[in-house]
Amino acid sequence: MRTVNLVSPDDVTDEAEARVAIVRACRHLAAAGLSPGSSGNVSVRVGARILATPTGSSLRSVTEDRLAATPSHAEGSPRPTKELPLHAAMYAAHPEARAVVHLHSPHATAVACLPPGEDGFAALPALTPYRVMRLGSVPLVPYAAPGTSALASAVAAAAAGHPVLLLANHGPVVAAASLDAAIDLAEELETAAQVGLLLHGSPAVPLDAAAVAALTPPGR
Structure with missing residues (x-):
């Protein structure tokens, strides 16, 4: 028995466009080497629903018709x-x-395996202006097994005021007002992690406190 779909025509149009955008984003992230194997997942919120990549999928091969919608309006639909x-x-x-x-993504995940910095946040030194402006301070969320309520609870505890997080021994998660903006944040985080790892142990000169303060977004 099918559940009656009560979404409006505008919602249907928005959802169709979101499906196209998600698949395009998944292909981009896979081509950039940021989602090895079947790792990584992407979602978009459309009204009261969340469209997400399905369980067990790889970002390089996900298709519009196999994206999961929750709450679902049909039996047998893909699982998120x-x-x-x-x-x-x-x-x-x-x-x-x-x-x-x-x-x-490899570099951000590598940083997620390091102990936090002296400030308690992820070990991402303030080496460049964009590292500070785009990412702000990045919490290192304590480890919990993937897919568990414990992980979701740990993220909930750390996420307020922080749209960019690193999950300890796991990888990055970001939230943004659009899918393009979320991808930009994820790529900025990967670059900052790569730069930090390239210079790890070297006499690199980070931005001083005054520069960091001037660049830090309000509330971050």
Whole structure:
């Protein structure tokens, strides 16, 4: 028995456009090497629904018709990624967000395996202006197993005021007002992590406190 679909025509149009955008984003992230194997998941919020990549899928091969919608209006529809609770926690912490991207990108994941810095945040030194302006301070969320309520709870505790997070021993998750903006944040985080790792142990000169203060977004 099918559930009656009560969404408006505008919602249907928005959802169709969101499906196209998600698949395009997935292909971009896969081509950039930011989602190895079947890792990584992407979601977009359309009205009261969340469209997400399905469980067990790879970003390089996901298709519009196999994206999962929750709450679902049809029996037998694709099941969303097991990380949907993580995505929901990010949306709850950021009401303005319309997209969440979670990846296992190599450099950001490597930094997520390091102990936090002296400030308690992820070990991402303030080496460049864009590292500070775009990312702000990046919490390192304590480890919890992927797909668990414990992980979603840990994300919920850390996400307020922080749209960019690193999950300890796991990878990055970001939320933004659009899918393009979320991808930009994920790529900025990966670049900042790469630069930090390239210079790790070298006499690199970070931005001084005054420069960091001048660049830091309000509330971040």
